[in-house]
Amino acid sequence: MSSGTTHEAPAGVAGQPPGPAASSSPRPGIEYLPPGGAWGAIVALTILIGLVLTAFTLPAINSEPRGVPIGIAGPAPAVQQLAGGLSAQASEAFSVTTFADEAHLSQAIRDREVYGGIALGPSGAMMLTAPAASPVVAQGLSGLAAQLGQQQGRAVPVKEVVSLPADDSRGAGLATALLPLLIGSIAPVLAMNRLVRGTWAKLAGVLTTAVVLGAALAGLLHWYGVFGGSWLLDAAAMAAVIAAMSATLLGLLLVAGYPGFGLGVAVFLLLGNPLSGLATAPEFLAEPWRTIGAWLPPGAGGQLLRSSAYFDGAGSGPHLLVLGAWFLLGIVLVAVASRKRHTTAAVTAA
Numbered sequence: 001m002s003s004g005t006t007h008e009a010p011a012g013v014a015g016q017p018p019g020p021a022a023s024s025s026p027r028p029g030i031e032y033l034p035p036g037g038a039w040g041a042i043v044a045l046t047i048l049i050g051l052v053l054t055a056f057t058l059p060a061i062n063s064e065p066r067g068v069p070i071g072i073a074g075p076a077p078a079v080q081q082l083a084g085g086l087s088a089q090a091s092e093a094f095s096v097t098t099f100a101d102e103a104h105l106s107q108a109i110r111d112r113e114v115y116g117g118i119a120l121g122p123s124g125a126m127m128l129t130a131p132a133a134s135p136v137v138a139q140g141l142s143g144l145a146a147q148l149g150q151q152q153g154r155a156v157p158v159k160e161v162v163s164l165p166a167d168d169s170r171g172a173g174l175a176t177a178l179l180p181l182l183i184g185s186i187a188p189v190l191a192m193n194r195l196v197r198g199t200w201a202k203l204a205g206v207l208t209t210a211v212v213l214g215a216a217l218a219g220l221l222h223w224y225g226v227f228g229g230s231w232l233l234d235a236a237a238m239a240a241v242i243a244a245m246s247a248t249l250l251g252l253l254l255v256a257g258y259p260g261f262g263l264g265v266a267v268f269l270l271l272g273n274p275l276s277g278l279a280t281a282p283e284f285l286a287e288p289w290r291t292i293g294a295w296l297p298p299g300a301g302g303q304l305l306r307s308s309a310y311f312d313g314a315g316s317g318p319h320l321l322v323l324g325a326w327f328l329l330g331i332v333l334v335a336v337a338s339r340k341r342h343t344t345a346a347v348t349a350a
Contacts, residue, residue, distance in 0.1 A: 052270050056270075058289070062285075064284060066284070066285075066286065066290075067093075068281065069113065070096060070118075071096070071105045071116075072098055072117055073098070073099040073104060074119060076098075082120065082125075101119070102119035102121065106128060109128060110311060111314045112314050115133050115138070116129040116133075116137065118156075124152070124154060125152070126157050126159055127144065127148075130163075131162070131169075132162040132163060133311075134280065134281040135170060135171040136284070137280075137281050141158075145157075145158050162310055165226065167224065168226045173224065174278065174306060174309065177217070178278055179273070181298075181301065182268060184210075184242050184246075186265055188210070188213075189253060191205075193250070199341060202250060203331075203334050206243075207243055209242075209246070210246055213239070214235045214237075214238035215238075215239070217238050218234040218237075221309075222234070230308075234305070234308050237309075240301075241301035244330070245297045245326065247334070248326050249261055249264045249265065250334060251330040251333025251334045251337065254333065254337030254338075268298060271292070272299060275296065276299040276302045282294060300318075303315075304320065
């Protein structure tokens with residue numbers, strides 16, 4: 001006998017019993033990622049930040065003089081005796097070159113062949129330094145002069161051959177100028193890629209910006225008293241640094257997209273900046289950091305700016321070659337991107 005009660009089928013597909021399969025469908029507008037995706041991102045970010053920490057910390061905690069070029073000038077017997085004493089006291093700290101007299105040693109300092117040195121004469125020893133080459137090295141050589149004075153029983157005077165400007169006697173201005181140069185190489189690439197059409201037109205815009213920025217930043221540093229040499233030489237050096245980095249970054253962006261651009265920024269900013277040696281001297285970095293830093297644009301660019309600002313461009317040749325190589329790499333990448341674009345356009349038209 002029928003009870004008269006009606007049983008309704010559950011909502012869903014007819015004939016399909018309710019259960020987890022029916023309730024596990026994603027709701028519209030909500031994306032579901034596999035559980036391993038978040039953990040993969042966490043691991044990748046941890047490794048990345050760890051590498052950044054390593055790049056900044058290891059060179060800093062291992063910073064000490066290693067083969068800093070200095071000179072000793074004077075009579076041969078006295079020079080040999082002093083050089084032997086320095087080798088016994090700090091065999092790895094200095095790389096000693098001998099000179100005939102104080103005049104030749106002073107010229108070598110101005111040519112950026114050595115950071116300073118000791119001139120031996122009839123009146124005794126004199127320490128020659130160049131704070132413009134590296135305030136840290138100059139301070140160390142002044143300390144060495146004090147030690148020599150204690151050993152000899154009379155003070156060893158310190159003479160600055162190439163000084164820093166009076167308004168920036170600690171040399172902090174040049175060290176802090178590197179970051180604006182890095183930003184000045186990144187921002188124009190993003191701007192020109194968005195505002196300008198045509199591969200070579202983008203490059204022209206980036207290089208024009210490099211020239212304008214170089215002139216403006218050099219003018220500001222002269223105005224602030226950080227630089228005291230030729231504005232034209234400093235502007236050209238700054239433009240060369242920005243052009244080398246921005247051309248490379250533009251080429252990476254056009255060839256590999258934003259992942260390639262991001263990789264270039266990471267190399268220049270997170271690796272090149274701490275390995276530039278600009279705050280101390282490249283000789284304070286352990287290998288292989290020293291070599292890596294010298295071959296990256298921030299390291300070569302920082303030394304180029306030091307040469308142009310304080311030494312009338314002396315010793316800038318190797319740094320210009322490094323920047324030129326990076327600039328050439330950027331041109332090659334832009335050419336590859338241009339050819340790829342034309343090939344794609346031709347295939348589409350066909």
